[in-house]
Amino acid sequence: METSTFLMLIYVFVLASFVGFELINKVPPTLHTPLMSGSNAISGITIVGALVAAGQGDSFLSSILGFIAVIFATINVVGGYLVTDRMLKMFKKK
């Protein structure tokens, strides 16, 4: 990895962290649980890495590890979004 590429990734990381800080500061306590579960589902984005790892097909060990990673990340993603939606469905105005 080029140093300039690496620095660019650091830039992205720092800026995205700031966005994260700004976004959450205004969330009311009512929504803390769904927010946590929703952001938890987003952390399942690691599935992108899992897909690539599982599909490379040239190292058996990598494929197996990638395969388990796909399962784990998919549970996180699918379960996370569904459970968040179930919670949010209940927050309706009377």
Next chain:
Amino acid sequence: MELIRTVVIPVVYLVASFLFIMGIKWLSSPATARKGNLYSALGMFLAIVVTLFDQHILEFHWIMIGLLIGSLIGVILALKVEMTAMPQMVGLLNGFGGGASALVGMAEYYTHLHHGFPADPIKLTVAIGLSLLIGAVTFTGSLIAFGKLQGLVTGKVVKFPFQNPLNVLLVLAVITLIVMGIIDPVNQWLYIGLVGISLLLGVLLVLPIGGADMPVAISLLNSYSGLAGAATGFVIDNNMLIIAGALVGASGIILTQIMCKAMNRSLMNVLLGGWANAGSAAADTASGKDLVVKSIDSEELAMLFSGASRVIIVPGYGMAVAQAQHAVKELMDLLQKNGTDVRFAIHPVAGRMPGHMNILLAESNVPYERLYALEDINDDFRNTDITLVIGANDVVNPAARSNASSPIFGMPILNVDYSKTVIVVKRSMNTGYAGIENELFYMDNTLMYFGDAKDAIGRLNNELKGKA
């Protein structure tokens, strides 16, 4: 094909990142939250689909089987879980995310072992090391948190000798292994050892944390799972992973901080098992004075309620374990029919997760406009006829205001003791999770209404119906 790799995939990743940001933004208001979650899920779907066009992906059968198994388990878990079990569910899902990051880190390591490392491997190996460390700690840490909340592992504060020195030693060992891994990247045992120590570290870090501090622990682990994803982004050189991971990492830290503030404790204090020696302070308040509690039965209580015009209900974990939220909603309806103003006061760390009570009450159809946060309702207790505390202990303990020797001194509490009458629904006189005696129970304006929350509120409801 080249166009897909250099333009299409990065552009779709950018769109997905945008959707994640909008999704979190909309999650901040009950009116738009569901839409926000949908946008975020759409972003994830796009990211997954476009990744499948990555030219590095040669074999699809593993992927398809993995996606199928994962989706099946995810759907079953999400649809089966009770709303009361939500904290441990989120903890468990979190663990899978962290575990996935560690597995990807390891898979990438073996791919490089197969194809060779770059001439300057420092950045790559540090990134792999971090994704293994954070991912593995998140994995076992979340499993322990899940076990504690599910009752599989003790919910108590677990202390053992040399606990903190041992943790420091393990962290130093991890750092050493990362450095050695930079120098000698082809030695796979360094990386396997790194994973092993990190898994152990996750267990040791969460085991000492008591049940009352679980909201903080879960939120912190959530943050870790984001950071693990971001570290994986550095490993595979992917902006979207870094953006999504950093968003989650930062939001988790902020939530953790909000909760620590709500308990007036530092993060360090929580992590090192803060309320561990609460027992001694408890004895001071209770013994010595000849304290008596007054109890009340459902019939008298119903009479009391029929004369009340302003009522505040304070729910706690006791309501959650008893699944009493529906009975509480019925009580609200009965009182409102009688012309009583009913509101709910929610302490930021009531329950086992931030906002846990809000979820349970929403499940039983209590409109969220009836739910008030601590700072919005605390001045109103003075003008309240009856405050009904259901299974909450530490968040209503006046010792936090008055007793400088109490371990919870300084923690913002709901000022329920200022209301004209306080009714406390509780199974017994046992202390709460923090293990601290509560003077509130012995106050002149406090009446104890003993029983399991669901049962007790049910009996009260029947009495009220009889009166109507």
